Amino acid sequence: MPDSHDLAVIGGGLVGSAIAWGAARLGADVALLDEGDVAFRAARGNFGLVWVQSKGDGLPPYAHWTRWSAALWPDLAADLSTATGIDVALRQPGGLHFCLDEAEMEQRAAMIRRMHNASGDIGTRLLDRGDVAAMVPGLGPDVQGAAFCPMDGHANPLLLLRALQAGFQLQGGAYLPGARIERIASRNGDFIIEAGAARVVARRMVIAAGLGSAALAPLVGLSMPVRPLRGQIMVTERLRPLLDRPTVHIRQTGEGSVMIGDSHEDVGFDDGTTVPEMQRIAARAVATFPVLRQAQIVRHWGALRVMTPDGAPIYEQSARYPGAFAATCHSGVTLAGAHALALAPAILAGALPDELGVFGSGRFDVPAA
Numbered sequence: 001m002p003d004s005h006d007l008a009v010i011g012g013g014l015v016g017s018a019i020a021w022g023a024a025r026l027g028a029d030v031a032l033l034d035e036g037d038v039a040f041r042a043a044r045g046n047f048g049l050v051w052v053q054s055k056g057d058g059l060p061p062y063a064h065w066t067r068w069s070a071a072l073w074p075d076l077a078a079d080l081s082t083a084t085g086i087d088v089a090l091r092q093p094g095g096l097h098f099c100l101d102e103a104e105m106e107q108r109a110a111m112i113r114r115m116h117n118a119s120g121d122i123g124t125r126l127l128d129r130g131d132v133a134a135m136v137p138g139l140g141p142d143v144q145g146a147a148f149c150p151m152d153g154h155a156n157p158l159l160l161l162r163a164l165q166a167g168f169q170l171q172g173g174a175y176l177p178g179a180r181i182e183r184i185a186s187r188n189g190d191f192i193i194e195a196g197a198a199r200v201v202a203r204r205m206v207i208a209a210g211l212g213s214a215a216l217a218p219l220v221g222l223s224m225p226v227r228p229l230r231g232q233i234m235v236t237e238r239l240r241p242l243l244d245r246p247t248v249h250i251r252q253t254g255e256g257s258v259m260i261g262d263s264h265e266d267v268g269f270d271d272g273t274t275v276p277e278m279q280r281i282a283a284r285a286v287a288t289f290p291v292l293r294q295a296q297i298v299r300h301w302g303a304l305r306v307m308t309p310d311g312a313p314i315y316e317q318s319a320r321y322p323g324a325f326a327a328t329c330h331s332g333v334t335l336a337g338a339h340a341l342a343l344a345p346a347i348l349a350g351a352l353p354d355e356l357g358v359f360g361s362g363r364f365d366v367p368a369a
Contacts, residue, residue: 005031005174007348008193008202010181010216012036014046014157014332015339016208017164022344024171025079031200032168033179033193035212045233045271045303046157047261048253049246050092050334053124053149057111061358062312063119065338070151072337077155083170086163088155089254095152095246096132098288100142108147124149136243142287146247154246156253157333164340176200181209184219186321191220204323206347210306211269213328221320223361226328228269228304232277233261236295243289250285258295260285271302305330308364315343315359317352325352 009020012034020032052070056063070092077090099105109126116124125148132146133139169175179195184205186192193200207216213224238256251259263277278300286293306328308314313329325347329335346353 004190005029005200005202006204007031008033008191008200008205010193010205010207011209011212012165012175012177013208013210014161014164014336015210015327015329016206017161017168018332018336018339019206019208019327019344019347020173021164021168021171022340023348024168024173026345026348028348029172029174030168031174031176031202032165033176033181033195033198033200034165035180035209036177045231045301046333047231047233047251047259048154048157048333049095049248049251050090050153050155051095051246051248051331052122052151052334053095053097053147054111054115054248055331055334056119056312057115058118059310059312059358060119061355063115065313065356065359066331066334067122067151068342069335069338070153072341073153073155076337076340080160080163080167084163084166086159086166088160088163090153090155091246091254092151092153093245094148094150095154095248096136097147097248098132098250099144099146100284100287101144105144112147122149122151136245138242138289138291140287140290152246154251155333160333160336164336181212181216184216186220186324189323191321191324204347204350205325207324207326208328210328211304213306213326217316217326220324221318222316222324222326223364224314224316224326224328225361225364226306226308226314228267228271229307229330230263230265230267230271230302230304231261232263232265232273232281232300232302233259234278234281234297234300235259236292237298239291239295242291249281250288257298258285258292260292269304271304273300273302310363313359314361315352315356316361323350 055066217224318324
């Protein structure tokens with residue numbers, strides 16, 4: 001006989017694990033089907049930012065959803081630590097986006113004005129070089145200033161994934177690794193999911209399989225038009241304290257190593273690395289902090305973001321198959337608070353809240369003018 005559950009979550013990355021843990025902590029019987037590390041798991045290549053200042057430019061509901069998630073993050077981190085003993089290394093001291101010339105300063109100032117006017121003031125401001133240098137010593141001469149948002153922060157994405165999955169199992173959740181989905185069917189209001197030897201029956205289901213969602217969502221009348229976008233990251237040896245705030249290009253971890261990245265490459269499903277892009281990333285890092293010129297690179301990798309056509313999340317529930325939902329985003333760390341503590345309860349209740357209606361995939365069906 002197949003296992004029967006209140007909810008089945010397809011996808012064991014940060015999005016699926018946050019939803020599964022959030023539902024299990026409310027007492028639901030949840031199965032989490034995880035294809036595993038053979039998948040293009042974005043979590044293992046994530047920069048770890050809990051980033052607010054630039055999310056939602058041109059789409060105010062995305063800005064509000066991101067801000068809410070950042071506000072929920074302390075509760076998420078505390079609950080996970082209490083349940084599992086895992087410190088996900090959340091720090092929210094405010095974040096910086098360094099600008100290396102006047103054009104970048106003007107672009108950032110314009111974005112801050114747009115978001116202030118459309119989404120409200122959250123304290124984001126443009127700092128000149130003197131103000132930034134007072135906050136962060138050791139800047140290179142090319143740094144003209146920076147955008148600062150007091151809501152920005154960072155966490156360890158691998159520890160977050162570990163804590164979510166450990167917490168999920170401690171709540172009694174059924175974790176099914178190596179589960180590559182072969183078939184989804186609907187019968188008498190239940191969903192029947194077959195993945196190798198596993199056969200799961202659930203009243204509700206969520207497709208949160210990252211790049212795999214594009215093929216799975218249509219099986220239950222949903223659309224997930226996602227595509228890969230590569231990011232390359234390098235990590236240095238452990239260094240003395242250099243930077244106590246996250247930035248969009250450079251982040252010093254709690255262990256002392258420095259992560260350097262933020263490339264955006266449309267190269268299909270190639271998650272490799274390239275020398276020219278690594279050189280570009282390193283050059284910007286050294287221009288920002290000249291001391292990094294002497295640092296040893298100990299590891300580098302490429303990973304694939306899960307991108308929608310407009311960069312905002314997709315949350316959808318099926319009209320044809322009630323009880324089927326889909327969720328995806330490229331901000332699995334930033335939105336983990338909202339996914340675990342707001343989205344999961346809504347899915348258990350059987351309907352997405354009205355404010356998430358703007359994130360349906362139907363927004364991409366509007367014909368171009």
